[in-house]
Amino acid sequence: MSGIWVVLEERNGRIGRMSWEALAAGHTLGEHLNLPVQAVLPGAQTDSLAAEAATKKVARVVRLEHASMATYTSDAFTLALEQFIRAERPDYMVFPHTYQVRDYAPALAARFGQVLIGDVTGIGAGPDLHPTDKDPSAGTPVFVRQLMQGRLSGEYRPSGGGICFVSVQSGAFRRDQTESVSATVETFTPKIEAAQIRTKPGQPFRGSAQTVDLGSAQFIVSVGRGIKEAENLPIVQELAAALGAELAASRPICDSGWLPIERQVGSSGQTVSPKLYLAVGISGAIQHLVGMKGSQCVVAINRDPDAPIFEIADYGIVGDLFEVVPALSEAVKAARQ
């Protein structure tokens, strides 16, 4: 067995932020288990990316390189990583929980009779914390991930041995900035035949002309399912106007066509970091939180005191948004006069 391997993902010619966070998660695991942390880079042209990876805290970097991986397909990536894993026999495979990883890692794990523990937010020491515990899984770390749209957390444990596959949620681990001496870079060439790739991916395209740049907005009023009807939107529009804020929304609002998709905040929409993010009737599913948790000050208005949005809010008002929002608009107007 060869310790921990972290899969790094290329994003616009660089290694993506989430991949560095996955590497940090790999180090957390490595420290628990006293195992080496290494990186593997799937792609068609990974030389410069590998050189960048080699300056980080990794024992080895492997370029998993094949011409057929120039554009992502689940078939090519699964085949390549399958062959790599059979050769390297890792203890742990750690991935960033990107859309790409979500597309192939579950199938890859299944190929080894394993299940990906996906979207992990924390890694803890397992039952080995209790030395009297004769649990055969002693020494196995536990992985925390969210359940019920963030209302609960769950602690997962691999059982039965074999390779453990884990993917790491965006922003859950802090990337390690320390540079180190150059790691060795090797190349692993998988065997992939053209006929094994069954899907034909097209070039990425933008959904619509982006006319709203939420990313640079200082104030954002964001609205969620709690607004109930499109006809009720004017009350949040009024609050946004009073604050001089951009109006944004969680996914269900854009899915329903009540606001254009370019105003959507979250993993499938825009990532924002305003001075003030005011979440109105948003419960705070993880897909939304990853898009706004970098905000300087978060305010949540929600009738459910257990809504996960309150876990990351600085200020909260538990109540009926149809009463609170108009009152807040008035208070803001009064303060601004």
Place this chain on the structure above:
Amino acid sequence: MKIIVAIKQVPERDAQVHINSTGKWIEEGDLQWALNESDAYALEEALQLKEKHGGEVIVVSAGPERVGSTIREALAKGADRAIHIDCDDLGQLDALGVARLLSAAIAPESPDLTLTGLQSDDLGYGQTGVILAELLGLPHASLILHVEKTEAGIAVKRELEEGWFQTIELPLPAVLTIQSGGNKLRYATLMGIKKAKTKEIRRITSHELGSAAAPVVILDRVFAPQKQKSTQILGGSPKEAAAALVEKLKFEARVL
């Protein structure tokens, strides 16, 4: 086109959840149940494909007896028949275990297309469809918003991150996981609800499907999430809370 849609019954969105006495799952006794949201979009996509190209839509769902109400809802919306994988221990299975059950039920039907929702609103693994494709030996695409039939198979619109999309061509048979928002969901009509009563629901037990393997991943403990920030809850009447908030934003957070 013969289309199978794998659907899941999940606790209703606004349900108050309480951890049960085992500490490993929630109290299910007094919960209200609903069709998982992205599965509703998968069903809608299937029904629209059938309307355009003809064929049959079959829903398959695993779970205890209560799942029947969600299956009937799908039939009322227009699915032609259903397969209910009757099992009381769904919670003990991991994603691979559930996908094995579904795959054993789906394979004999040899559908052209198998759809699932992107992920469930309760466990949120987002893996069932992808593992299903692997077990069935079929190509797949995930996070799909739209399906178009082509000469050679299908072309699908896949959602990427941060507002990007891509088109992927796949041969049939194939498996897709459907993202929410691609279509407008239909409601069941009175006629549909009436018709649903005469439609076939075939029950198979998980034992008949013979795929009970020990889980390789175990959910050991469920707990309330730890707060990342200490939230100041502002109380009082809406007017008082609003005034207090403006004060805080101005003088404490200094963002106004």
